[in-house]
Amino acid sequence: MNTQVELRDPNLIMKLSRLGSFHQSKLSFLRSFLREFKDWEYKRDSFDLNKFGYGTAVYSFKKNSRTYSLVCFANELNEKERSDRVIATKWDAAFTLYDGIPTQKDIFRLKNEVPKQEVGRLSYKELTLSRANKSVRIFDHVVKSLSEGNQPDRKLLSKVGYLYRTTAVYGSGKFGLADRFRIKDRKEIYGPFRLEMMLVYLVRQFTFDQVNHVAKKINPKKAVLLDLEICRNLGIGNSTGLGMAPFIVNHPTLLNNWIFARETALKKIREIKNIKIEDSNLFKMCLKKSLKNITSWNTDSEYQQKKIESLLNDLHKFITFIDKDFDFSRNFAFNNLYQWIEDNLKEECVEYLVSMMMEPYESITNSLVSQMSSEEEKYFNIPTNRKVSDLKKILEKKYQDILKIDFSKKENNQNFWFISKNKEEPRLADRFAEAGSDLEQPLAIARDIKKLYQALLEKNDDCTIDRFLANNSNLRHVVRRAFIIEKFPYSEIQDNTIGQSIVPIDMLRLKLSFFGALKFDPKSDKWLRICMFQGAPLPIELKNYDAHWVYNSLN
Amino acid sequence: MKSLSEIDTLSKRASRAAGYSWGIAEEVGKNIRILEMFGLPGIKNLNDFYKKKNKEKFENLNLISKKNKTNNFQFCPIMSGTSFLDQVISLEKFKEIKFEKIAYPILFLPFVSRASEIIGKRLLLKLDDKEFLLNFNNNIYSNFIKNEIIEVAKFVSIKFLDNSDSFSEKEWKELYKLSENTFVEETDSLKEGAAGAGLTDND
Numbered sequence: 001m002n003t004q005v006e007l008r009d010p011n012l013i014m015k016l017s018r019l020g021s022f023h024q025s026k027l028s029f030l031r032s033f034l035r036e037f038k039d040w041e042y043k044r045d046s047f048d049l050n051k052f053g054y055g056t057a058v059y060s061f062k063k064n065s066r067t068y069s070l071v072c073f074a075n076e077l078n079e080k081e082r083s084d085r086v087i088a089t090k091w092d093a094a095f096t097l098y099d100g101i102p103t104q105k106d107i108f109r110l111k112n113e114v115p116k117q118e119v120g121r122l123s124y125k126e127l128t129l130s131r132a133n134k135s136v137r138i139f140d141h142v143v144k145s146l147s148e149g150n151q152p153d154r155k156l157l158s159k160v161g162y163l164y165r166t167t168a169v170y171g172s173g174k175f176g177l178a179d180r181f182r183i184k185d186r187k188e189i190y191g192p193f194r195l196e197m198m199l200v201y202l203v204r205q206f207t208f209d210q211v212n213h214v215a216k217k218i219n220p221k222k223a224v225l226l227d228l229e230i231c232r233n234l235g236i237g238n239s240t241g242l243g244m245a246p247f248i249v250n251h252p253t254l255l256n257n258w259i260f261a262r263e264t265a266l267k268k269i270r271e272i273k274n275i276k277i278e279d280s281n282l283f284k285m286c287l288k289k290s291l292k293n294i295t296s297w298n299t300d301s302e303y304q305q306k307k308i309e310s311l312l313n314d315l316h317k318f319i320t321f322i323d324k325d326f327d328f329s330r331n332f333a334f335n336n337l338y339q340w341i342e343d344n345l346k347e348e349c350v351e352y353l354v355s356m357m358m359e360p361y362e363s364i365t366n367s368l369v370s371q372m373s374s375e376e377e378k379y380f381n382i383p384t385n386r387k388v389s390d391l392k393k394i395l396e397k398k399y400q401d402i403l404k405i406d407f408s409k410k411e412n413n414q415n416f417w418f419i420s421k422n423k424e425e426p427r428l429a430d431r432f433a434e435a436g437s438d439l440e441q442p443l444a445i446a447r448d449i450k451k452l453y454q455a456l457l458e459k460n461d462d463c464t465i466d467r468f469l470a471n472n473s474n475l476r477h478v479v480r481r482a483f484i485i486e487k488f489p490y491s492e493i494q495d496n497t498i499g500q501s502i503v504p505i506d507m508l509r510l511k512l513s514f515f516g517a518l519k520f521d522p523k524s525d526k527w528l529r530i531c532m533f534q535g536a537p538l539p540i541e542l543k544n545y546d547a548h549w550v551y552n553s554l555n
Numbered sequence: 556m557k558s559l560s561e562i563d564t565l566s567k568r569a570s571r572a573a574g575y576s577w578g579i580a581e582e583v584g585k586n587i588r589i590l591e592m593f594g595l596p597g598i599k600n601l602n603d604f605y606k607k608k609n610k611e612k613f614e615n616l617n618l619i620s621k622k623n624k625t626n627n628f629q630f631c632p633i634m635s636g637t638s639f640l641d642q643v644i645s646l647e648k649f650k651e652i653k654f655e656k657i658a659y660p661i662l663f664l665p666f667v668s669r670a671s672e673i674i675g676k677r678l679l680l681k682l683d684d685k686e687f688l689l690n691f692n693n694n695i696y697s698n699f700i701k702n703e704i705i706e707v708a709k710f711v712s713i714k715f716l717d718n719s720d721s722f723s724e725k726e727w728k729e730l731y732k733l734s735e736n737t738f739v740e741e742t743d744s745l746k747e748g749a750a751g752a753g754l755t756d757n758d
Binding site for chain 2: 123124172173174175176177178179180181377380381382384385419442464465466467469470471473474475476477478479480
């Protein structure tokens with residue numbers, strides 16, 4: 001007997017609270033990146049820092065005739081100038097990923113542009129751009145300890161988890177960087193955000209090399225190198241604000257492909273009739289080891305603390321269940337387990353366990369990883385020969401809950417998204433308290449879908465979309481989206497992104513979980529800190545590493 | 556050099572600021588990207604059009620017919636282009652469509668280029684004496700290569716070109732004959748072992 005499992009309902013999965021409960025998995029980009037680049041040749045090409053750690057360094061990944069080089073510029077920064085906010089204009093270090101091997105002339109040019117970040121100009125030879133600030137407390141402690149011949153305090157390191165945190169990573173044509181179309185046919189970087197992951201990964205290595213270098217300069221005779229195990233357990237931090245939120249609204253087919261891959265993986269796992277004992281053991285082992293990542297998850301955010309507490313409680317409940325009452329030798333064990341999870345545990349834990357279920361199944365996830373990109377241009381044109389009746393049916397089927405929202409109520413129309421003038425960054429504000437709602441960005445999809453539906457109700461069913469659009473140009477952006485969701489069921493957030501109760505960091509969390517971030521640490525409802533690559537193998541270890549490194553953290 | 560992504564974003568935002576809906580602004584972003592990618596002066600024309608739009612009125616052409624004449628003002632290239640793109644499937648039957656006075660017709664062009672891809676036919680666009688052969692939005696062949704602003708095209712026509720060969724049957728056969736020189740004559744024994752040999756096909 002076969003069990004045919006349905007994909008989970010987008011109307012359930014695409015709710016913001018659910019998306020905001022997603023965790024990293026085998027599908028996450030940083031894990032895919034490491035797997036895809038493990039046989040590339042890693043090299044530190046140059047390292048020209050002064051005794052304070054300021055200067056230039058170049059790192060590269062090379063395979064056959066292709067080279068990607070990270071160019072790092074470390075600068076002196078006054079304490080008062082150090083800020084993680086997007087309005088900052090100076091950083092401890094700035095980075096760009098160069099396409100090929102940079103010449104001295106390139107490095108000279110980049111030295112003038114990269115530290116300026118948003119106000120600098122890059123060229124098509126540069127692929128990604130980023131900057132980072134030290135966690136000064138940790139950086140100074142590590143340098144001091146190493147220079148005195150000691151390893152740093154692991155407990156202190158564990159509280160933070162990184163030496164540096166980035167505050168933005170740009171790609172895809174920003175500030176003159178190479179457009180996606182120039183590189184999209186390269187197989188090694190076909191997956192989403194591979195170059196951004198490469199940049200962050202190499203920056204992590206730079207941070208280790210920098211502390212070792214400075215410590216050695218302080219005390220050449222006594223200084224020791226940072227222990228490799230400690231290095232492995234340090235990642236790169238990241239401060240992320242609302243800039244990330246519109247991305248998932250503005251890239252509907254890409255969003256669909258990420259979620260669809262996750263849902264397909266879950267469906268295929270639930271459809272496995274006989275679970276091999278080694279697979280169930282691996283699942284249990286990863287799950288139990290992963291608890292360390294939760295118990296070492298520090299945050300001052302009450303919102304997140306409650307979620308972590310609930311997650312831990314649910315995980316203990318789940319572990320007790322599988323240890324005492326569950327038999328993995330029964331048919332379709334993961335399907336039974338999933339049903340129990342949905343019935344007994346909260347969203348945060350449900351999605352945590354969905355991620356964990358993928359751990360034994362590289363055979364399932366590997367083929368899905370290659371389907372997580374999107375050729376978005378293909379779906380841009382509106383099929384204007386379709387009829388009003390078609391569009392109405394799509395809305396009724398795909399936006400069921402959204403059509404029930406009453407936007408005449410103030411609380412459902414409370415906020416608006418706009419682009420700030422000073423930093424050209426997305427922001428969210430109260431429509432009734434702040435000026436500027438007349439310049440609202442097209443991110444109130446739920447409200448506009450409802451408007452579209454009401455306009456369609458007044459039209460004849462046989463009217464074609466070209467005729468409808470001739471008099472309803474203001475709804476064109478949502479007509480396009482509706483025809484996209486017809487083909488891509490997970491392309492739309494099934495929630496109100498301008499309501500009073502919106503938690504914007506749910507949108508960030510969704511994207512960051514696909515990046516592979518750990519330890520979400522909300523600093524408000526609009527920005528958070530995370531950690532990437534914590535526990536990951538070092539570049540010199542890539543040839544042979546444990547695919548489940550995420551759960552090997554000593555923290 | 557500006558990236559195409561920057562060109563797309565800037566054109567979209569400027570279009571919204573110029574008074575178009577977000578959906579139309581998205582179309583303009585894509586279009587200016589296409590123009591600049593093909594080496595045509597998209598940003599230059601868009602910038603000039605939006606400056607002029609502040610001072611002058613343009614007519615929106617919402618429903619396109621075989622012959623389109625303006626009443627008072629020049630046609631807006633963006634709204635006319637959007638209508639053409641949206642309605643191209645039903646317009647194909649006309650074989651040729653004519654317009655009078657389209658302002659900044661370079662901005663109208665990418666809509667026609669994209670329409671060519673939608674219907675799977677080449678379109679020949681004439682803007683007064685300038686000709687553009689639009690090949691399925693893959694490339695544009697033209698006698699206009701100047702990087703300049705065109706404020707208006709008095710006479711505009713779009714011809715739907717039938718999908719037909721650009722060569723004669725004789726030319727095809729001659730080339731085929733030459734290509735035969737890469738084939739090898741099969742011996743009888745080789746023919747006997749080929750797929751389907753030795754069986755009755757009435758099974």
